[in-house]
Amino acid sequence: MSLYATYAAEATGTDTTPPTQPQGLAATAVSPTQINLSWSASSDAVGVAGYTIRRNGSVIANTGTTATSYSDTGLSPATTYTYTVDAYDAAGNHSAQSASASATTPSSTGVQHDEYVFPSNAIDVYDMDNGQKLIKTIPLPAAATDVRGAAAAPGSHILYVSYGGDGGSNGGGTLLAYDLVGERTLWTRTYSEGIDSMAVTPNGNTIYMPIGEASSASTWNVLDAATGNISATIAGGQGPHNTIVSLNGQHVYMGPRNASYLTVADTATNQIVKQIGPLLNGGVRPFTINGRETLAFTTATGYLGFQVSSITTGQVLYTVPVSDPFPYTPGQPGPSSPSHGISLSPDEKEVWVIDQPNSYVHVFDVTGLPSSPPKQIADIKLSRTMSGSQVGCTYDCLREGWLQHSLDGRFVYVGDSGDVIDTTTRQSVANLEPLYNSRVYLEIDWSGGAPIATSTRSGVGYVTG
Numbered sequence: 001m002s003l004y005a006t007y008a009a010e011a012t013g014t015d016t017t018p019p020t021q022p023q024g025l026a027a028t029a030v031s032p033t034q035i036n037l038s039w040s041a042s043s044d045a046v047g048v049a050g051y052t053i054r055r056n057g058s059v060i061a062n063t064g065t066t067a068t069s070y071s072d073t074g075l076s077p078a079t080t081y082t083y084t085v086d087a088y089d090a091a092g093n094h095s096a097q098s099a100s101a102s103a104t105t106p107s108s109t110g111v112q113h114d115e116y117v118f119p120s121n122a123i124d125v126y127d128m129d130n131g132q133k134l135i136k137t138i139p140l141p142a143a144a145t146d147v148r149g150a151a152a153a154p155g156s157h158i159l160y161v162s163y164g165g166d167g168g169s170n171g172g173g174t175l176l177a178y179d180l181v182g183e184r185t186l187w188t189r190t191y192s193e194g195i196d197s198m199a200v201t202p203n204g205n206t207i208y209m210p211i212g213e214a215s216s217a218s219t220w221n222v223l224d225a226a227t228g229n230i231s232a233t234i235a236g237g238q239g240p241h242n243t244i245v246s247l248n249g250q251h252v253y254m255g256p257r258n259a260s261y262l263t264v265a266d267t268a269t270n271q272i273v274k275q276i277g278p279l280l281n282g283g284v285r286p287f288t289i290n291g292r293e294t295l296a297f298t299t300a301t302g303y304l305g306f307q308v309s310s311i312t313t314g315q316v317l318y319t320v321p322v323s324d325p326f327p328y329t330p331g332q333p334g335p336s337s338p339s340h341g342i343s344l345s346p347d348e349k350e351v352w353v354i355d356q357p358n359s360y361v362h363v364f365d366v367t368g369l370p371s372s373p374p375k376q377i378a379d380i381k382l383s384r385t386m387s388g389s390q391v392g393c394t395y396d397c398l399r400e401g402w403l404q405h406s407l408d409g410r411f412v413y414v415g416d417s418g419d420v421i422d423t424t425t426r427q428s429v430a431n432l433e434p435l436y437n438s439r440v441y442l443e444i445d446w447s448g449g450a451p452i453a454t455s456t457r458s459g460v461g462y463v464t465g
Helices: 003-010
Strands: 023-031 034-040 048-055 058-062 069-072 080-089 101-104 112-117 122-127 133-139 147-153 158-164 173-179 184-191 206-210 219-224 230-235 240-245 251-256 262-266 271-276 287-289 295-298 305-310 316-321 342-344 350-355 360-365 375-381 402-405 411-415 419-422 427-431 441-447 450-454
Touching: 023 080, 023 101, 034 080, 048 069, 058 069, 147 441, 147 450, 206 240, 206 251, 219 240, 230 271, 240 287, 251 287, 287 342, 295 342, 305 350, 350 402, 402 441
Parallel strands: 342 402
Antiparallel strands: 023 034, 034 069, 048 058, 048 080, 080 101, 112 122, 112 441, 122 133, 147 158, 158 173, 173 184, 206 219, 219 230, 240 251, 251 262, 262 271, 287 295, 295 305, 305 316, 342 350, 350 360, 360 375, 402 411, 411 419, 419 427, 441 450
């Protein structure tokens, strides 16, 4: 008896109204043997009990009540598969099947997905497609005890690493350019004002480098990515800290540690075009944006949760707390930002948020935005307590956390915990020691011996249509 028939035969009750048809089914081949599915939730008068998934017309699985994604594994390379999904309720009523979605698995010699982690003095590279196994370790200079940022430009084959002081009493820092294909350092540049978490434009031409959260100034240096030379400056807010360049390369988003607004500049002119806020508690901590540049997700000092703002209007839409039972008292011992890590899933259906005081990651459904607020749907306990200090660093060493989705949405990497979480099962599938001692990491994908794609440190959304 099939999975479908088994469930229907066991169903009882008088409810005869089926759930609504699932919408927006998407199929993405993430490896030669795996395709990830995602869809929008159905509704039902009583409640959706789960979803039935068909591959090439045959039922392959029933999912749980709240699942809107599924990973189909054990597939054949270089093969096209077609999927549909329907929703069922506790009475055994099944909705109409969704519109079909197809994907073709790549050949076994296709894209390689690697995660680059930056603890003190090294870069550790892990194979996402092979159980997060260590591929190699790339040494960094002895001075690179405090890595503040990393960004890659696949087109030019260059990986940029910022390390050293983040301004103020921590002093200046260095930017290193590394040839990914030639496996050699191209150059280093030192900046007396400081460095921090930078971003590079998609064309690989320009780097936006904050001078550091410890600085009392407001400067982001605009760098020529070929040389590291400063070509311009932008006053983005006091305590220049985190940076994101939009997917289309047209805007740079600047997160000042000690100012109440997320600042946006036009990359063609390097002029400020928008400020978003005022934000909670007078500072911008880790943040992310969606692919269409309509929504910003920001965290704050002294707040367990996050805010959602309209980039279009510049106004805060929602302030979203982490629901009980996860205690936090502002000012309690530990890092000043309890949610020091936020990542938007590539399909923009979920936001994942760090809970450092309780050593959890919380997952929010954001499919209702902007008309309805995010909904907390999962709480994931981390395998290691986020306490104490990173090994090897000399300042800003408390384990506060960081989050980044893989480009295909399969995994979330948790800095200062070491966990690699499978986004379908919401279980940790690996714990990486260097990731336990770092908040700086990103993905670089390879094909034919060359880098072809990269994430940023920040888990941004990738829906642009």
